[in-house]
Each structure stands twice: as structure tokens, then as C-alpha cells.
Amino acid sequence: MDSVDAAGLLRSVDRVRAGARRARRAFWFPLVTFGVIVLGALPFYRRVTHLVDAEGFVIVRDGIHLPGPLDLVVGDLPGGGTWASLYWLIMLPLGYVATAAYYRRRAMRTGVVGRWRPYVIGGLGLFAFLVLISPGFGEFLRVPGWLTFWQRWPFYQALTPLLPIALGLFVLAWVERSFGLAAFAVAYLGIAIMVNTYNPENFFYNVLNISVPAPQINVILPGAALLLAGIGFRFATGRSS
Amino acid sequence: MSHPVQNLDDVVHQRSRLGILAILHEASGAEFGYLKDALELTDGNLSRHLRVLEDAGLVRVEKGYEGRRPRTWVHITRDGRRAFTAELAALKQLVRRVERNGG
Numbered sequence: 001m002d003s004v005d006a007a008g009l010l011r012s013v014d015r016v017r018a019g020a021r022r023a024r025r026a027f028w029f030p031l032v033t034f035g036v037i038v039l040g041a042l043p044f045y046r047r048v049t050h051l052v053d054a055e056g057f058v059i060v061r062d063g064i065h066l067p068g069p070l071d072l073v074v075g076d077l078p079g080g081g082t083w084a085s086l087y088w089l090i091m092l093p094l095g096y097v098a099t100a101a102y103y104r105r106r107a108m109r110t111g112v113v114g115r116w117r118p119y120v121i122g123g124l125g126l127f128a129f130l131v132l133i134s135p136g137f138g139e140f141l142r143v144p145g146w147l148t149f150w151q152r153w154p155f156y157q158a159l160t161p162l163l164p165i166a167l168g169l170f171v172l173a174w175v176e177r178s179f180g181l182a183a184f185a186v187a188y189l190g191i192a193i194m195v196n197t198y199n200p201e202n203f204f205y206n207v208l209n210i211s212v213p214a215p216q217i218n219v220i221l222p223g224a225a226l227l228l229a230g231i232g233f234r235f236a237t238g239r240s241s
Numbered sequence: 242m243s244h245p246v247q248n249l250d251d252v253v254h255q256r257s258r259l260g261i262l263a264i265l266h267e268a269s270g271a272e273f274g275y276l277k278d279a280l281e282l283t284d285g286n287l288s289r290h291l292r293v294l295e296d297a298g299l300v301r302v303e304k305g306y307e308g309r310r311p312r313t314w315v316h317i318t319r320d321g322r323r324a325f326t327a328e329l330a331a332l333k334q335l336v337r338r339v340e341r342n343g344g
Contacts, residue, residue: 006335007314007330007336007338009256009259010332010333010336012256012260012328013260013263013329016260016263016279016280017264017280018262018263020263020264020267020271020279021267023268023275024267024268024269034295062244107270108307109275110275111271111272111274112264112270112271112272112275113267113268113269113270113271113314114268114269115268115269117269123303134272161314164246201305
């Protein structure tokens with residue numbers, strides 16, 4: 001065998017590998033699906049002017065956002081906390097199930113099986129972990145306060161249903177061997193942490209002088225980013241994906 | 242140090258079989274029809290190559306049905322991944338060596 005044969009063989013290997021990669025790649029689908037799911041949570045996020053306890057006394061005034069994206073609360077916040085928690089508890093797992101179903105259906109159509117299992121299993125596992133350490137779950141199980149010490153850590157605020165989506169994107173980028181998706185995962189992780197630790201309304205109002213709906217902007221930003229990236233990747237990778 | 246040609250594996254090195262392993266290395270599995278079209282092989286040819294790879298423990302063949310339609314799925318084994326990676330490395334080494342020595 002000479003170098004011409006070997007180089008030709010390597011080129012044909014590259015060609016068939018690229019074809020198989022095109023046939024199995026479908027990561028636009030989970031991006032669009034989770035974009036729609038995040039935006040679907042919009043009705044549960046609104047500003048209230050005050051909270052009233054069972055006797056009718058005002059206990060918190062103004063500016064409370066109900067619920068924060070983190071609040072997997074199982075009950076006692078008025079104004080939709082329970083509904084938002086229920087929404088995430090149902091829709092996030094459904095998003096992963098839909099992704100698995102899409103990859104399987106696509107494999108039947110193209111004849112090439114994509115690597116979706118690590119993404120779906122990892123995402124569901126991360127979400128289950130988040131639920132386990134959430135305040136609502138602790139209250140539901142009547143876990144003693146000292147056992148939930150992590151809830152006092154400053155970064156705890158950044159734990160949110162958006163986080164398993166963001167970290168899942170890194171797994172997806174790895175199994176799909178996509179630098180573009182990995183770059184987006186980094187940006188999305190930044191957005192997910194930012195909307196849970198900072199009120200972007202301030203930035204829009206003070207820097208850009210634009211009035212945006214708050215707290216909805218905290219949901220619109222990560223939801224729209226996923227949706228637009230999904231649509232972008234769909235068109236960038238052509239109709240085969 | 243041995244010549245890179247010595248590192249080439251006869252089972253893997255054949256062009257169609259290398260193509261089969263290349264596709265399977267890229268995905269979790271591939272269907273018989275996809276392999277046939279992608280590598281421009283006949284049914285008989287592809288079956289023969291798959292049997293060689295299966296006998297060597299490099300691929301696993303699964304037969305099933307989608308509705309009433311029979312479908313054959315092929316998956317790469319751990320040994321298959323290892324053999325494909327080693328073959329690719331040997332080929333690249335061979336190209337580098339010949340180019341270094343001026344063709």
C-alpha cells in the first residue's frame with residue numbers, strides 16, 4: 001500500500017463519516033422543544049404588589065416575583081407558585097421524552113441512530129436532583145432545616161429548572177460532536193444563571209432605556225434564545241437534519 | 242519501530258469494511274439499507290462484509306421489524322471501535338511517513 005491509496009482511503013472514510021453525522025444530527029429539536037416549554041411558563045411569572053397571609057395581613061410589599069424560576073414550591077405561596085412548580089415538574093420530563101421519541105423516529109426514517117440516551121438520561125437525572133434539593137421538596141418531606149444548609153449558599157439562587165436544560169446542552173454537544181452547540185451551551189448557561197441572579201429589567205431600563213415586562217423578561221430571554229438557536233441550527237444544517 | 246503497514250488489520254483495512262466501521266463509529270447504529278446506499282454496495286456484498294466483521298467480533302447485527310417490514314440494524318462493538326481507531330491511526334502514520342520520505 002502506498003500513501004496515495006492510504007490518503008484516498010482516509011478521504012473516503014471522512015466522506016462517509018460526514019454523511020452519517022448529517023443523518024444522525026437532530027439537536028435542533030430539543031432546542032426548539034425546550035424553547036417552547038420555557039416560553040410556555042410565561043403565564044406563571046408575574047409581579048405582585050403584596051402577599052397576604054391566611055388572616056388577611058399583608059406580609060410582603062411590592063416587587064415580589066412569583067414564583068422565581070427556582071421555586072419548585074409545593075403549596076403555600078399564593079399567586080401561582082404551585083402551578084409553576086407543577087408546570088416544570090410535568091413539562092421538563094415531557095421535553096426529554098419528546099426528544100427521545102423524535103430521535104427514535106428519525107432513526108427509523110434515516111437509518112442512522114443518533115446518540116440521544118446520555119442527553120435524555122443526564123437531563124432527567126439533573127432535574128430529579130434539582131427537585132430533591134429544592135425547598136418545596138424539603139418542606140413536603142418535612143426535612144429538618146439544618147439538613148438543607150445548601151439553600152443558604154449564595155449560588156443556590158442560580159439553581160433553577162433552566163439549569164438542567166443548560167447543562168444538558170453540554171452533554172448534547174458532546175454526543176453530537178458539535179462545536180457550534182458547545183459554544184451556544186456556554187452562552188445559554190450564562191443566560192440561565194444571569195436571569196436567576198440578576199433582574200435584566202434594570203439593564204434594559206438603565207442602559208438601553210427600553211421598558212420590558214418584568215419578571216417575564218427573565219423567562220423570555222432564555223426561552224427565546226433556545227427557540228432561535230434551534231431554528232438557526234435547523235436551517236444551518238439543512239433539511240436533512 | 243515497525244513499518245506502519247505492519248499495523249494495518251486485514252479484516253478492517255478492506256475499503257468497504259472500513260467504510261462500515263466509519264459509519265458505525267459515528268452513530269449508535271445504522272440500518273442495512275443506509276449502509277448499502279452510503280457505501281454503494283449490493284445486498285450480497287454488504288452481507289458478506291458484515292459477516293466477516295461479525296465473525297471478528299467488531300460489529301453486532303440485530304434483526305427486527307418495523308410494522309411488518311423487516312429491518313436489520315448494525316452496531317459497532319467496543320473491539321470494533323478500538324480496531325477502527327487503530328486502523329485510522331496506522332493509515333495516518335503511513336501517509337505521514339511516505340510524505341516525509343518524499344513520496
